[in-house]
Amino acid sequence: xxxxxxxxxxxxxxxxxxxxxxxxxxxxxxxxxxxxxxxxxxxxxxxxxxxxxxxxxxxxxxxxxxxxxxxxxxxxxxxxxxxxxxxxxxxxxxxxxxxxxxxxxxxxxxxxxxxxxxxxxxxxxxxxxxxxxxxxxxxxxxxxxxxxxxxxxxxxxxxxxxxxxxxxxxxxxxxxxxxxxxxxxxxxxxxxxxxxxxxxxxxxxxxxxxxxxxx
Numbered sequence: 001x002x003x004x005x006x007x008x009x010x011x012x013x014x015x016x017x018x019x020x021x022x023x024x025x026x027x028x029x030x031x032x033x034x035x036x037x038x039x040x041x042x043x044x045x046x047x048x049x050x051x052x053x054x055x056x057x058x059x060x061x062x063x064x065x066x067x068x069x070x071x072x073x074x075x076x077x078x079x080x081x082x083x084x085x086x087x088x089x090x091x092x093x094x095x096x097x098x099x100x101x102x103x104x105x106x107x108x109x110x111x112x113x114x115x116x117x118x119x120x121x122x123x124x125x126x127x128x129x130x131x132x133x134x135x136x137x138x139x140x141x142x143x144x145x146x147x148x149x150x151x152x153x154x155x156x157x158x159x160x161x162x163x164x165x166x167x168x169x170x171x172x173x174x175x176x177x178x179x180x181x182x183x184x185x186x187x188x189x190x191x192x193x194x195x196x197x198x199x200x201x202x203x204x205x206x207x208x209x210x211x212x213x214x215x
Contacts, residue, residue, distance in 0.1 A: 005214050009103065013096045013210050017203045020092040024192075024199050027085050031192055034078055079187070083153055085195040090150045093202045096210065097131070104213045105129055115147045129213070132205045145174040146198065149188060158188040 005011055097120050102108050105127045109120045121140065124131040132139070148163070148170045156162030160183065163171060171188065175181040180194035 005210060007214065009099060010210050010214055013099060014207065016092055016096065017206055020088055021199060021203060023088055024085055024196055027081060027192060028196065031078070031081070034081060079158065079189060082190040082192055082195065083158065085192055086190050086198070087150070087154060089195050089199045089202060090146070092199075093206065096206050100209055100213055115144055115151070117144045117147045131209065133208075134205070142174070145170045149174060152188060153190075158190075160186055160188060 005014060094116060098108055101120065101123060105124055109116065109123045112119050117140070121131050135143070148167045151167065152158060152160060152163050152171055160168055160171060172183075175183060175188065178194060180191035180197070182189045
């Protein structure tokens with residue numbers, strides 16, 4: 001489909017969407033090697049622990065329990081990579097929505113106590129422009145929960161104890177609903193697959209938004 005965008009800022013927005021997708025592609029290509037490196041480091045450390053645990057049954061039990069959780073440990077070590085992908089996708093989304101609001105919807109999204117998604121939705125509706133026409137109530141709720149998770153990751157490195165009760169409950173509900181999210185040692189763990197799926201959804205809707213405001 002040909003995108004009818006004639007302004008420099010519109011073209012830049014589309015470029016940002018494409019570049020974010022390229023970044024996710026690159027991480028997906030590199031992640032297997034990064035995971036193998038993390039797994040190798042965990043196994044090496046565990047071997048040293050085992051060597052020092054001879055004659056200490058409690059430490060041997062602890063070692064075996066740790067080894068059985070290897071997958072989760074790998075996720076913990078690669079957490080910064082997954083966070084980087086997720087925050088890149090969200091930054092793409094929020095910056096383009098703000099740019100469209102500033103240029104086409106009477107100014108930037110107002111600040112307030114509700115999260116960015118709800119404020120943006122209300123701001124666009126106030127100016128007779130739907131932000132995401134294809135979204136139903138479930139999709140809006142999901143995106144608001146993703147926004148809450150973004151705040152936990154950006155401001156507290158994923159530590160759920162930072163969030164207030166309502167925000168924490170929303171993030172936990174999101175985690176329970178997705179096979180690509182989990183909690184480990186009180187921190188949110190995000191699979192790269194989650195960021196890929198989020199990018200696919202948001203990029204489609206952002207391209208639609210940018211194109212609509214140029215008609």
